[in-house]
Amino acid sequence: MAVFDVDGTLIDSRSSIFRAAVEAAHAINISPPSYDDVRAIVGVSLFDALAMMRPDLDNETIAAYTHEFQQAFLRFHADPSFAESLYLGAEETLRALKAEGWLMGMATGNSRRGVTRTVEKHGWSDVFDTTFCADDGPSKPHPHMLQCNLEALGVDPHEAVMIGDATHDMRMARSAGVTAIGVSWGFHTVEELLAAGADQIVHDFTELKVWLDAFEPQALSEQKRARY
Structure with missing residues (x-):
């Protein structure tokens, strides 16, 4: 198997995941991550990943960050020109x-x-x-x-x-x-x-x-x- x-x-999906993380950070007024910050947590479920990346944030803020990240991806996929090869x-x-x-x-x-x-x-x-x-x-x-x-x-x-x-x-x-x-x-x-x-x-x-x-x-x- x-x-x-x-x-x-x-x-x-390297570019789109990084872009979503940055846009979501801006949406909740926290400092945006670097690419190295983001790449380190890819593969982990989203809430856990963002909590791992930003241990300084409380659960409520991580939940908001998770929501905005998801919303960013929904916007990406609603755009007919969006593509991940x-x-x-x-x-x-x-x-x-x-x-x-x-x-x-x-x-x-x-x-x-x-x-x-x-x-x-x-x-x-x-x-x-x-x-x-x-x-x-x-x-x-x-x-x-x-x-x-x-x-x-x-x-x-x-x-x-x-x-x-x-x-x-x-x-x-x-x-x-x-x-x-x-x-x-x-x-x-x-x-x-x-x-x-x-x-x-x-x-x-x-x-x-x-x-x-x-x-x-x-x-x-x-x-x-x-x-x-």
Whole structure:
């Protein structure tokens, strides 16, 4: 089974997430964050992420910041010219893995509304067998949403890989006993991913596919595949 993060892994949302964080800060009259402030917390559920970024703010202010962040994204998506591109090779790799019989999961810090929007926009309803997000339980790096993916499809941890761009993804995978693959093109650096426990670093989707092809025979048995 292959479980994917979304922002920074499949979709290049670096600019839009930073823009939303800055606009939301201005909306509630607090100092705007730097890009490094924002990139450090991407992948964690939004309220927890903003609280992590701004520990000086009380819960009421964090709630307001969260609301304004969400409103910023609603405005972005209401603009017909708004676009967040897929990383080169993402679509082809997802489709190839699915065609080869991989079980496909999603573990993202997005809301359920965001997951639904993403799946519908990219036509991924036939690609992902399971999708779990920040609305489903504890935030990354807690292993909950990854464990939910495994349990939903009856997959053992040693049969799965978690692919993500953030240290939170790597720590979540290690906590769940799942192989952690870090991608170098997202929010966190290679050094940060390795320090967080990445088992492997890949630098593009071609390299990821080669690595997964080598892992596939032990990732999913024919007996288990036949059940789905």
